[in-house]
Structure formats: C-alpha cells, structure tokens
Amino acid sequence: MQKGNIGITTENIFPVIKKFLYSDHEIFLREIVSNAVDATQKLKTLAMKGDFKGELGDLTVHVAVDKEAKTLTISDRGIGMTAEEIDKYINQIAFSGANDFLEKYKDDASAIIGHFGLGFYSSFMVADRVDIITRSYRDDAKGVKWTCDGSPAFEIDDCEKADRGTDIVLHISDDCVEFLEKNKIQELLTKYCRFLPIPIAFGKKTEWKDGKQVDTEKDNIVNDTTPLWTKTPSTLKDEDYKKFYRELYPMSDDPLFWIHLNVDYPFNLTGVLYFPRIKSNLDIHRNKIQLYCNQVFVTDQVENIVPDFLTLLHGVIDSPDIPLNVSRSYLQSDSNVKKISSYITKKVSDRLQSIFKADRKDFEQKWDDLKLFIHYGMLSENDFYDKAKTFALFKDVDGKYFTYDEYRDLIKDAQTDKEGNLIYLYATNKDEQYSYIETAKSKGYNVLLLDGQLDTAMVSMLEQKFEKSRFSRVDGDVIDRIIQKDNETKDELPADEAASLTGVFTSELPTMDKTQFHVETAAMGEQATPVVITQSEYMRRMKDASRYQQGMSFYGEMPDMYNLVLNSDHRLVKEVLSDMKSALADKLLPIENELNTLKARHTAIEQDQKDKKPEELTDDDKETMKKCNDDIEAQENARKGVWAEYGKSNPVVAQLIDLALLQNGLLKGEALSKFINRSVDLIK
Template sequence: MTKGNINVSVENIFPLIKKFLYSDHEIFLRELISNATDATLKLKHLTSIGEAQVEYGNPKIEVKIDKENKTLHIIDQGLGMTAEEVEKYINQVAFSGAEEFLEKYKDSAKDSGIIGHFGLGFYSAFMVASEVEIITKSYKDAPAVRWVCDGSPEFSLEEVDKTERGTEIILHISDDSTEFLEEYRIKELLTKYNKFMPVPIKFGTKTETIPLPEGAAEEAKPETVEVDNIINNPTPAWTKAPSELNEEDYKNFYHELYPMQFEEPLFNIHLNVDYPFNLTGILYFPKLGNNINIEKDKIQLYQNQVFVTDEVKGIVPDFLMLLRGVIDSPDIPLNVSRSYLQADGAVKKISSYITKKVADKMVSLINANREDYEQKWNDIKVVIEYGMISEEKFYEKSDKFALYPSTEGKSYLWEELMDKIKANQTDKDGNTVILYASNKDEQHAYIQTALDKGYEVLLLDSPIVPHLIQKLETTKEKIQFARVDADHINNLIKKDEPIIAKLTDGEKETLKKEVETAVNDSKFTVQLEDLDSQDTPFMITQPEFMRRMKDMQATGGGGGMFGMGAFPEMYNLVVNSNSELASEILKTENTEEKNAKIAYALDLAKLSQNLLKGKELTDFIAKSFSKLK
C-alpha cells in the first residue's frame, strides 16, 4: 500500500480561478471591496481593544478608474499588510485572513462585522485583470511593499515608498473586460453589491452648495464646493435597534431599497435575533390585492451588509416571497460564490423564526388597531392565506389574526364567525355550513337570497380560497363550506319551518320530465325544489365538489395535480316548483310554446351565471328585442 499527498499545481489552479471561480465576473468588485471593508473593521476592532496604537480616524474606501492606463483602483485605509503577511495571505490560495482573525479574536470580535470565510475572494480579480498589483503599508512599524502578479504562478514582492496606512489594489483590466473601465458600470455594481457596506465608499466627487448664513447681503451668492461622492449608506435601518426608528424612518428605508416604488408599504416587521443564530432585517408588506403573480425575488439577502442575492428561496418561507425587504445573517452557509444556499439545519431554523415573527406581528397589529387591520386586509390576505395553507406553525396561530369578511362589510375572526353562525347554519348531519361568495357582483342574486333567509355570507375572493377551504374543512371539526351559487342552500341548511309545496308529487314528476325534454343538454341535471321565494323560477348551480375541484385545478391543485385532466362542465338546473312559471309550464298545452318558455327561462338563468355566450347570446338578445315589439 502506498500513501502520499495529492499535489495541487498552481499552474492548474490559476486558469480555473480565472474562468470558473464565480459564475458572474462582476463579483470581483464585491469581493475586493469586502476585503477592504474587513481590513478597515479589523483595524477598528484592534484600536478599540488597545492592540493597535494608531488613530483610527474616519476611514473610507475609494474606487477610482484610470481609463488612460486601463486600470481600476480599490484603496482602503485599513490595517494594511507587512511583507510577511502578503506572503501568508496572498501567496497561499484560499487562506482566509478574516477567518483566522475571527478565530484569534473570537470573543472580542464576534460583533465586529468582519465578513470572513472567503479566502478565494481576492483571486476573483484575475477574472477581469491581466495583472494585479497590491501596494500596502501595515499599521505596524514595517516597510510598505508592492506585490505584482500576472496570473501565472510567478509574482514579485518588493519594498516601496508609501507613507499612508492601508492597501491599494490596482487591476490592469484585460481587453475582454473593458466594460469595467466605464463609470456607469462600476457605479451600477457599487450600487448593487455595496449599497449598505459598513464603511463609506467614495466614487468620484460631487458639487455641493453651502447655504448662505442668516443676514447675508442680497447680492451674495452661495458658494459651491467639491466633496467626496459617497455612494453607500453605512448604517442602514436594519442595523439599528427598533427603538431608534420611527415609522417615517422605515418608509424612507423602503424607498431607499426600492426607489421606483411609489406606493407606501402597509407595515413592516423588524427582525433581530442573536440566538440560536444571528439574523437582522426588515420585511415590508406591499399592497398585493388578489395578485399572486407579482414579481418575486424582492427580498435582498446580505451577509454583514454585503449584498449576496435576491433569490432567497429556502431562507424565507414560500408564502413570504411576495414581501419585500432585507435579511442579513452571517450564519447562512454559502458556497464560494455566495450564489447558492446550502440546505442545512441553520437555514431551516431561520425560516421557522421568520414565520413565527410574522405571525406574532399579525397578532400585535390586529390587537393594536383592529379597524386599521381590517382596512388593510384585502392587500395582505393572499400572503396570510398562502401561509395558512403552506406553513403548519403559521396556520396554528392564524385563528388570532386571519379575517373572514362578510358580503355586508363585517369581518370575523374564526371564533367570532362560529359564534355568529353555528346556531343558524347547520345541515342535516350537524355540520356548521359556511356560505361564501367569490364574486359579489356576479353572485349578487344568490347572496341576496341567502341574506333574505337570515344567513351570513362571507366574501372569500382570493385565488387560493379553494385550497384554504380544503385546509379548514380537514382541520376544523364539523365544518362545511358551500358557495352561494353551488348546490342550493335549501339542501344544505336545516330550517325549522318546512316550506309548503304548491305542486303534488305527480305534478312535480311531470314538470321535471318536460323541462328535461326541452333542455336536452347532458351538462344540466334538472332538480325540482320547493323554494319559499317566487322571484327565481330557474336557477343554475354547480355541484360544490366539482366546482371546487375546477377552482383548485385553475390555481395549481385539484385534478391537474393528479393527472386527471380537465373537469367536465356540469351544472344543476334548479326549477322552483313553487314559482308561477312552474305552474304556467304545466298549464301550457302547446308543446312549442311550452318549450319556448322553458328555453327562455334557461337562457335567463345562464345569463345570470355568465354562461350565455357566442351565438346563444346573440340569439337571446334578438329574441328579447322581438318580445319588446
């Protein structure tokens, strides 16, 4: 048996780094600025504990373009490096100085904001540069040095004259990467990745006007000066304690995140936890209405204020992907490119925490101001209902904040709804029947019929209601939902006083056969009911099960989920045997006239359900005008 060490050749590593280290070459700027930030924050920590006997001052990071020489410069005023440290941290591929620093100072530096873990970050420079220089001077009493490498295994290291503490990285941009010598491109990347870095980042200068002092002469002109153009906000709202912020601060930060969003967010949730993991952030509820197809990927993931991605699936529960905001956590495990999340226990704990935090926030909002919460319900209900369906822990708390609005403008929590309807809305099996409408205008006649009988009708109109209903029916005891235009409520609700029938059983049987013959359509099943209202002689309903399965199929569940294909069109034609029309049909001896009455009544019923279309609708309109004549 032979044992040994695998020898990784540097000649082989550099081409791989240059080509494959990151999927997006633009990441190089984020990595180099992250390194500069680390160098600055390390110095801040060392000065705070007295280990670095230097003045920290107000350091910044500067990014400069030199088009003439085809170079890009990243300059920091951090702790710099000695020649020995350059040898250790730069010449040893994948050795992370930040990680070593955190290990050495793990007790005192845990909250220093140092990014760490990314030893390959510096080498991303070779993806866009044919040659890279480092000019650096340590905060220690040591000579400044210059390191140069052209991407081959060879490098040079020499002493140079540099008096100011810190490091300058000079990228000699390759011919195939000249886009990174354009000001607009660098500004775009700085805004994307470094907008909230904890150290000020200078990119060029800008002109500012100094206001005139009080009492200045009328002819005096305000002075203009050139100042540093700082492109980032080093102290974004999520890095502050909630007690330091007011509602205006949260709204301003929302517009800083989304400058093209002109609508105000409905409310926010401030995340702040340090055990059993570290997580900060702010989530915002935008106005959603019934739209579940709005643009997702609006929540931004940061790691110690460094932008990572806006693809947060796995960290944020699916139902909250419709929200906006920021999540920042050093504990989220990422691969070397920081582009894809690893599925592990830490991520699941973070997801569970966010779910709990949102549920708690909903409870506090409805308890603090019920009226305001009810007014916002239509804009947040899709998120809440989606959460009830998809997250069990969220569903378990939902009775305290999920609203069930009625067609009459009232809103109920679950227990309030049960108290309202349990005594009056039960079926023959003792189930509490919850009547609801999905479209107040289209189902107006059915709603009115139910209201006339003293029933409560909910208005559940979001696109995921079929799934929510199924969830509620399977978890709540003896509950049944029925849409007002489904199988008629007289079959579902047990009434104390029976309705007196106007027709004998024989007359009903005759009427049923005559209507079936005249309709002659397999989509319609004719049913006779003794209704206590004369207003509706013919009514079209749909079997509750079939209608619900079609609704679920339309929103991604139901039949389509199980490969059953499209559900057939099936309807009930409910004939009110107590109506005057029923009696007229029986009395009419002329078959053609009888069939015409039935056909016209059917057309009216179809029209009320938006089922009369195309040629049928054209013929009906012509027939109606003819009757007017």
C-alpha cells in the same frame, strides 16, 4: 526582489477561476471592496484597544477607473500588509482536493470562493494581472508590491508608498472591458456595497455649471454606512421606515407595516421586514428580501433562509452567521439558518397578533392587502396556521369581519343542517351571485365573500381543520338542499309530471362548447325565482384547483356541468306545466301507454333470462331483448319529439331558460340577441 510560485497543490487555479466562476464574475468587486473594508475596520479596532496610536484620519475606501491604462483600483487606508503577511495570506492557498470539489460545484461560484477563501483571487476572473501595493500600519514598515499575471508565478519587491493601507490594481482583461465603464462599476457598487460600514468613494460629485455637468472636489460617496436596520428602533419614526422602503423599492406603494429584527442569541441577526400590499399574483412579489452579511450584499434569493410564504415580504436581513459566500446546499443544511427561519416566522406571527390586538379596526382595514400573504402562510406552514388562526379573518358580503371563532358562533344556530354539520355559505363575486346571496339572506343565513387567489385551497384546508363543517358556494345548489333541515316538508311533483317538465325544458337548452346541463325540479317556494342554475361544489373546486395544482389538469379539460332547477312552486312554471298537460295529453297518452307495455315486456324478458349465463343466451334471446330495447328507445324519442315541439311553441320556456343563463353570464352572442327580441315581443 522575491520570486516564487503560489503555494497550491494543483496548478489549475487560474483557469478554474476563469472558466467556472465566469458566470458570477461581477462578485469580484464585492470581494475586493469587502476586503478593503475589513482592513479598515481592523485598524479602527486596534486604535480602540490602544494597539495603534497614530491618527486614523480619513478612512474612506476609494474605487477608481483608468480607462486608458485599463485598470480598476481599490484603495484603503487600513492595516496594510508586510512582505511576510503577503506571503502568508496571499501566496499560501489551501487548495487540497480541488479537482473533485471544482467538478462538483463548477456552476456555483459562491461555493468555490467560500470553500477555499478565494475572495481576493476572484479578481483574476476579470484581470490579466493584479498588483498589490501595500504598507503596514506598523512602525517603520516599508512599502511592498506584489504582482501576479494569472499563473502561479508571483513577484514581491519593495516600493515607495507614502501612506499605510493597500491599493489593489486590476489590469482588466480585453474580454472584460465592461468593468472599465463608470456606469457598470456604479451599478455593482450600488448592488453590493451600498450599505457597507466604511465610506466608499467612486469619483466626484457633479454639479450643473455652464450648461453641463462638471465634477466638484467632493468625493462621491456611494454607500450609507449606518443603514436603518443598524439603528435602535426607539430612535426611529414611521417616516424613517417608509423612507428606507422607498430607497429599497423606488416604484412601490408604501408598506402596510414592518418588523424590526434584532437578536444576538442563539445567533446574530438584524434587519427590517416590510409587509407589502399583496392583492394578486404571488410571483411578482418574491425575491424582494435582500440578505446581507455584515452589511455586504449576499443575495436576494432567500428561499432557503426563510419559509416560502415569507419570501413575499420585502426588506433586509443581515446576519454574520450566514457566510458571505454561501451556497444553496449550505443554506439547506445549516442549523443556524433553520433557527433564523423559525425565529423570523415567530416574529412575523407575533407582530400580526400584536397589531390585531392593539387596533382591530386598523387590522381589518388592512386585511384585504394582508389576506393573500396570511393565507399562503397558513396553507404552507402548520406552525404558522396554529398562530394565525386567532387573528385570521372572514369577511362577509356586507363587509363585516369576524375571527374564525366569532363566525362559528354567529352561524351555528341557523346554519347547522339536520346531520349536525355547520354549513359555511360563501360567494366569490357579489354582483354575479347577487340573487343567490339574497335568497340565502332571506332564510336568515350569512354569506362569506371568498374572492381571493388562494381561497379555494383555504376552503379545502379549513374543512379539514374545522370539526363537522362544510363550505358551500351559495350557488352550488338550491339553498334548501345546501342546508337541509328536519322540519322541511316539500310538495314535490309526481314523477311523470316532473319528467315531462324537465323534458320540455331540456329540449330548449342551447348547445355550448364544453358545457353540460342537467334539468331537475324542486319545490323552492312561491317567492323564489322560477329557474336557477347551480354548479356542483365538488366539480367547481376540482376545476379551480386544476389551474394551479400539478396533476389536476384533467379536471380542467372536463366540461362545465350545471344543474338547471325548475321551481315547481313558481307561478310561471306551474302555468307551463298546466298548459303543457292540456296541450300534449292526446299526443303523449298513446306513447306513455306503449312505453308502459314495452317496459313491462322488458321486465318479463329479463326475468325469463336471469338464470342464463351470457354464453347460454341464444340468438333469439338476444334478438328479443334488442328489439324490445329498440322499441323503448323509439317511443322515448317520440316523446322527446313531442316535448321539443311544445317547447318551441311556448316562448315562456325559452325565456325562463335564457333568464337563468343571463343571470349566470352564460347568455352571449346570437342567443342573447334572440332573448332581447323575444323579450320585446312578449312585452307587446
């Protein structure tokens, strides 16, 4: 028997493993099973080279739980070890500089294990004692048993072992008894080992017999040794890819399509990436890519391996160039990882381009499911934008699809304004903005449908990318003011009539929380609606952006500001104006005359005081100006009172306002009830 201490430069290795690695303690099973698989594959390699001439036989790795003995055993029939090899590979741990490193990475188990090659020692996270019972594949090798109780002290002794290979026996700690539960071990094997290249057996297959599930003699193999991504694409059918997707994501719809990755230079990478159907809510689709190293599961947190927008894809990436125990700091700095990221981005854009070119109709049918992903990529990665701009699509309100270049050519003649700007009209809801869309169409204009989660951000970006172009929502203003032409001559109302008309309608506007209205007149043509409500393109974008951009929240607190535009060409508005003029002439004339006099006096006072500095004004000067301002305000209030009195007396005013509010979903509750009752009265 040999006794000794493990060769370490600090004696706190086991407390460290217990304390700092405990949050990730489940990875011990991955480490031990991976070691068993490695030992088995090494034996297969020796046999292939002729260095091992014995029978390989059954190479299955067995995992077994003994609840009574409180042990978990992982057994293989690989190359095994001699006493000398145990001393070299198990007892000599390169652990210099451990204390500084442990303090720095105390919350990152993978970094610690990966840095020191401590895969085997992760078993002490869950075990009070670990036994290694092993026998080398070499001729005349003897069985060897190594035992360690979680201190630097170990024992090595000869033992009886009939077959080559290694048994790792973990005597599970009292605080880790969950790892003696069959369901827990099955869960971990499924998570970490389901695609390992050597069969892994855990228990026996069961069958229904005499009213209950009973074990059979057949091993329960928990893994697929040749997963789909390891196979040659030409040997696979579409149904094979869909079947594998359903295995990975049992509750998901079928993917749109997929990319089979296979590269061996300048790095090694295989895998399959799927395009899921993404219509909304980016976050629920993240972290569905599983990262493997030689078919061993590493992580599904792949943000540092692929660009952010590609985390929306699903599937598998397998690369031996990314270590099994990988830290986030490693991923952020490693050149291979950056090359992999660039490669995957290129493969994705090439795949989308090829599908677009090969079957445009099919691509268009998938566009609504793809749009969110492609837009996210274009917004976040310049390189991806440069590739995607040739196959990214616009969809108009009639359901027709155009590339960016096609759409520019379609609208450039009709929708270029007098300043030479190309105006892209768009709607966000076909039903809610129906009348605005129809008004634009009547002018010969085309309207895009931009109803996606990222379309507000896309609009801002495309305005920067497209030369002399502007996007305007179709209800952002009167259509003739959105696209202004040189040849337009409109008969606008005289200022006094426009002021009276807007004053009357303003008096009848409802009071709404966090909502402001500005009333104005415009000559929109006899066939246009009598009253329309528009909202500033700029303010709407800012409020939209406040929902998802940091630092923009103050826009979200601002009131919604609408313009209520009276069509001075419409019969009903003309009738209100005519009736108002005759009904209010006698009441308004003295007020207007007094206002004109007061305004002239105000101008004279300003002229008289213009050369005086504020501190040079006397109290009389200030009182004179204040009284004039107060008198003007009083007359203006009197005029507003006259307008309000008329507004209440003419039901057509309130009816026109409510029709515009109703069209924009702004008429609710009591106001809607009053509108309905008034409508009935007007019909009578």
